[in-house]
Amino acid sequence: MTDQDDTQALAEQVGAAHGARQALRIVGRDSKAFYGHRVDARTLDVSTHRGIVSYEPTELVMTVRAGTPISEIESALAENGQMLAFEAPMFGGDASIGGAIASGLGGPRRPWGGAPRDLLLGSRLLDGRGRVMRFGGEVMKNVAGYDLSRLMAGAHGTLGVLLDVSVKVLPAPKVERSLVLHMPRDRAIRRMRELARQPAPLSGACHTGEHLHIRLSGNASSVAAWEKQIGGDTGEGADFWRNLRNHGLPFFASDRPLWRLSVAPATPRLDCEHEVLTDWAGAQRWVYTRCSGNEIRHEVAKAGGHAILFRHGNDEIPVFHPLDPVRERLHRGLKQRFDPDGILNPGRMYPTI
């Protein structure tokens, strides 16, 4: 595949769909087709709109077309000792940067390295009329106008078709070490929270089965000092974190409904967490449950969090946590302004947007 700027063709397709009031399903590499409600609509393929538009390592910024595969971006960064700190999950081998931003998902490094929304500095997009718009920029600090660029992260393409994104990139750690300690979950959560409060070079903290997995990233001396203090053995090393990031661990090899809970990290075990993998030092929990959708959502909401039916749901249970009436109205209002005819990924997140 070669680098190609498809802005014009994509704008024409969206413009035509707007004129015909025809819905579009926005697709990069389609690696997250399972995520969100099904959109029965014509495909808008952005995968050919690809290539790195600009990358200067000393600026710590890369501008890249939305269809560019994450793997390509990561190898360009690695050549310069840098990384995409949100560790975009790649389900099924690869993903596009557009989809990674639009889904808003972060990998194991997220609590320390940031989410897509934290690293997104600017974006060029097509609104629902096919007009090219640009929000944010290529600089770290920018407070001119509302941050409509960050609003795109996690909006699942329902507010605009991402064309190019500018992301902050960071130096890759010089040394990375994995540690595994045998301990039950309750104790593991307490240990993760203790560590998170100390100036340890953490870049991963996950509990699954009977084991706490810790990843340390930084320079050699600092990592070595904390490695000694924390103890444990090295386990599967980097493979574990790659499989956690891409849902390649045995825990994820099930076709039962998989829930993603986002809660305050120290939250003790919830009743509905029947089988659980705890990531992000406690803040993200992957759960198989015998509770009903309403039960688990009620319990999570009581803890101040929200629950997503990430995978293997049915159409009866909403994928994304329902919104209260005021926020629902704001969502509908925003959708209406960006995409007045509701042609961009309609229904993927919520029925009315």
Next chain:
Amino acid sequence: MMQKISESALDERRERLAGRLRTVVDGPHVLGTRQELAPYECDGLAAYRVVPLLVVLPGSIDEVQAVLRICNEERIPVVARGAGTGLSGGALPNEHGILLSLARLNRILAIDPDNSSARVQPGVRNLAISEAARPHGLYYAPDPSSQIACSIGGNVAENAGGVHCLKYGLTVNNLLAVELVTIEGDRITLGGSGLDGPGYDLLALATGSEGMLGVVVEVTVKLLPIPQRAQVALAAFDKVETAGQAVADIIAAGILPAGLEMMDNPSLRAAEDFVHAGYPTDAAAILLCEVDGGNEEVSEDIAKVRKRLLDSGAIEVRTADDDSERARFWAGRKAAFPAVGRISPDYYCMDGTIPRKHLPRVLGEIADYSRESGLRVANVFHAGDGNLHPLILYDANNPGELELAEEVGGRILELCVEVGGTITGEHGVGLEKINQMCAQFPPEELQMFHDVKAVFDEHGLLNPGKAIPTLNRCAEFGAMHVKAGDLRFPHLERF
């Protein structure tokens, strides 16, 4: 548009509205006399002054909701105000509206070390959060220069930065949740107790929205472990270009400094004369590079920084021997604005951000503008994140100089936009830079901003006339100036 109305009609309206607001907020907290209103007529940008209809200081979220319901019903404009330290006129009152001060909501509600978070009311001072968290070994990272006085609610409204943004991010990167009251008086939660919230990222949208979308009534911030140690290097250069290259070389070495600041010769000389920080006054530019982290890590990194600076052509590199020397290195940088204020009757402070690689060109053109106009310009630069503060020196008593300074300022901001940057990196648009917004955004994008505003605030009652220019206004162009003599809160560090 509001009609110009007579004093007596205004007084009558004031009386009637005060009576209604006193049914929901304790009488003494609704201010309406000239004397009571005077302290609120401007924020940190003292060149603009407007007396509001009333000042209301609610004591609870319920009261904020009740006040907003009344204002919405009566179509009364509402301008929210935290500590009033903002530099762009964001909290400038509206003469037909109320000024809603959040100053009484000043309690730290919870420091939660287990979840590395703090839940606070909007009137809590930025620095007070770190002070309360310190016993747990934690702190709140964003550190705007006014942090001893500015409030967290205002920080959210402005997406405040600081000198540590490159490594630790802006306000938006350090929030977990915000409770917002809409103009209808509804209370909503943006974000959540975890690292993300349901639906669209309204937390990111509200952060930096300058009080245009809702009123922040509670904030949950992320706390970070206090680094074991920090160390700073001071490097002198005989060319500004060499200093710019040294910044790139440090980043290329894989170091992410906690702070990376540059001053050019006019600003470093002014600072040295003022606070005697020990800066080499013959240098064309100096760099301050701070690294933080674990003990061994800092020792390694500072050695690496030192070597890079010398390899890049620094004529001298000093590292602080102890915390007091480190504080002295920083003192000059932190006093740069008042120092420049001592050498010129007035100055105009710009806040553009540029991709760092364009620094030599931008500084070169600023020098050209300076030569052509005859006005001196001193530059201080958050070099790590590209945020440039050119200070244009002028004397408002000389006829035409103010207009000339405005013209130079406008050209500098247009240049920032031209090289791919922005007109404001951290001070906000407010009223001050509203005209320059026209240079940065085409009409369709400005219209989208107005559309988004209308989703939250249909009748345009929240902070009307700020942040986003009307398309008509973009036909005009201009800017107002900070008069050094009028700078509010002169005791605050400004950088």
